[in-house]
Amino acid sequence: MLWALSVTDNAVMLVDCAGRVTLANAATRALAERVESGAAPEYLLNLLPKDAWTLACQSGSWHGDITTPSGVLLAIALHHDEQAGPAGHAGMVRSFVTFDDLSARNGRERELQLRHDELQNTYRRLAGTQEQLLQSEKMASIGQLAAGVAHEINNPIGYVHSNLGTLQEYIGALFALVEAHEAALQSADPAACREEVRGKRDRLDIDFIIGDLPKLLAESREGIERVTKIVHDLKDFSHTGRDEAMRPSDLHRGLESTLNIVWNDLKYKVRLEKHYGELPLVECHQSEINQVLMNLLINAGQAITERGSIVIATGAESGEAWISIADSGCGISPDALQRIFEPFYTTKPIGRGTGLGLAIAYSIVAKHHGRIEVTSTPGAGSAFRVVLPVVQPRDAEGA
Ligand SMILES: Nc1ncnc2c1ncn2[C@@H]1O[C@H](COP(=O)(O)OP(=O)(O)O)[C@@H](O)[C@H]1O
Ligand SMILES: [Mg+2]
Incomplete structure (x- = not known):
């Protein structure tokens, strides 16, 4: 038991029936010295309020927090053994007192909290860096593919462009035919113009145009859809989703x-x-x-x-x-x-x-x-x- 008191980091003191310190372990001596330079362990005992002893006698123990004149906050526990012997009798251990330096503990907790906050900040920064790395690697890969993607987009854009040129010609021809029809309708004898209109229709190759137009439009729509899809897929990639x-x-x-x-x-x-x-x-x-x-x-x-x-x-x-x-x-x-x-x-x-x-x-x-x-x-x-x-x-x- 005594050996245990000498090695523990907790400040422990034994007090006899006469109120004298019979044993103060090394932690108690160090604490007394820290609280008041040159102070003996008894100094700590004297910090206890008078009624602490009375209350401990009645209920077996007393607990309280005390601030020393030097400003150190101590949690003190006093355990009293009524059976140990009559009060005032020296030599018999009657009380067991422990001191806990809350100021130091609070300091340590603050320090721990600080370290914890620092670690969390570092973790957040690292997570951010990792996310950036992820993003830049993705962009680098897309960069490598950019020429290919550009080609994939250029191809459909190319034929949609050429289709638009053809469509313009077709529309010109169709307008010309509409005009011929209108002119015929407004003439004195529309039936006489029938041959002329039919000739114009053949020259403008309207039958071919009617067959080709839907194909041209479908192909152009497909081209635009392909470009839209590639752009959409690229957007899917650049999205972080973090x-x-x-x-x-x-x-x-x-x-x-x-x-x-x-x-x-x-x-x-x-x-x-x-x-x-x-x-x-x-x-x-x-x-x-x-x-x-x-x-x-x-x-x-x-x-x-x-x-x-x-x-x-x-x-x-x-x-x-x-x-x-x-x-x-x-x-x-x-x-x-x-x-x-x-x-x-x-x-x-x-x-x-x-x-x-x-x-x-x-x-x-x-x-x-x-x-x-x-x-x-x-x-x-x-x-x-x-x-x-x-x-x-x-x-x-x-x-
Ligand atoms: N499919 C594969 N066939 C052969 N080697 C591969 C293959 N995939 C990956 N590697 C090897 O693994 C290495 C690392 O791949 P990676 O991390 O994608 O980096 P990078 O492609 O930029 O070199 C490549 O340099 C290559 O030597
Ligand atoms: Mg690779």
Whole structure:
């Protein structure tokens, strides 16, 4: 017991029946010294109000907070043992007093709170930086694809433009025919003009125009729709969705709009095969998952130098949905396979690779409580498989 008192950090004092200190442990001595320079442990005991002893005699204990003349706030507990012996009898331990330096504890708590606030600020700043990194990587990838996307937009714009020129000619011809009809109607003998109008109709090639016009309009509408779709898909990407909750999303739709954006970079060298299975709506940040798919598709395309194939397959089982993107490209050596998810690990020349694509894909998928599995055979190709839970664990969503 006495040994325990000597090693504990709590300030403890034993007092005998005569009110004299029989033992004050090291913590008590240090506390007395701290409260009043040069003070002995008795100094602490004298801080107790007189009625503390009386009350402790009656009920067995007394608790109170006391501010010392030097301004230190102490929580004091006095435990009294009535059976120990008659009052005034020296030697028998009768009371057990503990002192708790609340000022120091408050100081420590303030310090802890401060550290905690600092940590939280740092965490918030880091989260912000991560979000920026995510966004800049996405923009860099789109930047790499910009030429292809521009081409994809230019193509339909080109034929819509040329169609508009043809339409203008057709309308000119139609107006000319309407005028011929009107002139005939207003003439004294409209029936006599019939041949002339028919001749004009043949010269203006009106039958061809009537056949071609709907086709031209349909083609132009399709072109405009294609441009609208690409712009919409691009907007889907640039969207951060940071503060939004994850939403049940159609991963096939995400795949299609991602393919739309990367297609121009792939179409000349890649034969695309799709094996889409049945997918439920998957709870996710769609634009972030699109970013993952885009990175995998770009990598697959870059792994194929001459000609090759990319096979996209999807499916769902046991509460998980998966998308696999397999290419017949250069493959990844076992050594490199250990490192591909490291930030800034790249085997590509500057301007073509940032080394961030897979690192970011990994963190996005991890945030969604999913995983990315990779298998690769050097020289034969690689397969990346993204597995996501269909429903996010309830208490962890958005963590
Ligand atoms: N489908 C793939 N085929 C072969 N190598 C790949 C494939 N995907 C990724 N890699 C390897 O992993 C590295 C890191 O990929 P990533 O993080 O996307 O960065 P980056 O594409 O900018 O180099 C690539 O440089 C490449 O060596
Ligand atoms: Mg990449």
